[in-house]
Amino acid sequence: MAWIAGAASIVGGALGQDQNNKATVEGAQTQANIEAMNRDYQRKLFDEQQANQQP
């Protein structure tokens, strides 16, 4: 029965790695989305500032 445990361990490892891969890419995507939000916010502030400071 030891081979069953070994196979289960390998499958578990592979699934675990997939979860890790998913989390890594999701994390990068989430980080990028937050950075995009920050850019949008900064741009909005910039536009408002420029509108108020038009010479």
Add this chain to the structure above:
Amino acid sequence: MGDLFGKVNKGLNSSGLAGPANQILSRSETGRAILDPMDLYGDRAAATRDQASAIATQSAADSITAQEEMRQIIEEMLAPYRTAGTNALPGFNAMAAGGNANMQTSPQYQFDLQQGMQNVNRGLAAQGRRYSTYGGKQSANFLNALGQEEAQRQYGYNLDPIKMGMGALSTIGGANATAGQNIGNAMSQQGQNLNSIYQNYGQQRQQAFTGAGNALQGLSSYLAYQGK
């Protein structure tokens, strides 16, 4: 906060994964996951690393573009004022050096000249000294004073745009510095993101071989047990 998470998760599809992550899953499900379940060759870890790195790199590039765009807007907006100041510099320098900078007399000068001379001449005529030596001196004094006034005016005409140009340059310089700092921050952030992604890749590679080592150790124990 709902809006925050809505936006943060924007781009994730029904399976909860962004596009690149789906590619990883389909690749692992159909190919190497069967042939190389422990990912000893590191294909899936490398694909993850590359895709996450691409996302981080694109985000940094977008940040740099955004900063550059805002910097450029400020520069373009203030360009006329900067140019006005630059254009006024030669005249200002010439005046500072005692020249007249080929300046044209202002409409105000022309008006003052006409009105002033009229008044002087009328005054002199009333006194009967219109064409006397005294009258000539009075006219000269008036013209001299008017000339000084006009010179002051011209000085201001030149100085004001220069001040304006310097203000524009200062603002542009500030915008450049801010953009430089923000771009530096974006690049630093990118470095941290990539570092984290590569660390994760390294850990995955290590874990794959640790897993293989454990499996071999387990097999060895099993065989030793069977041999008894």
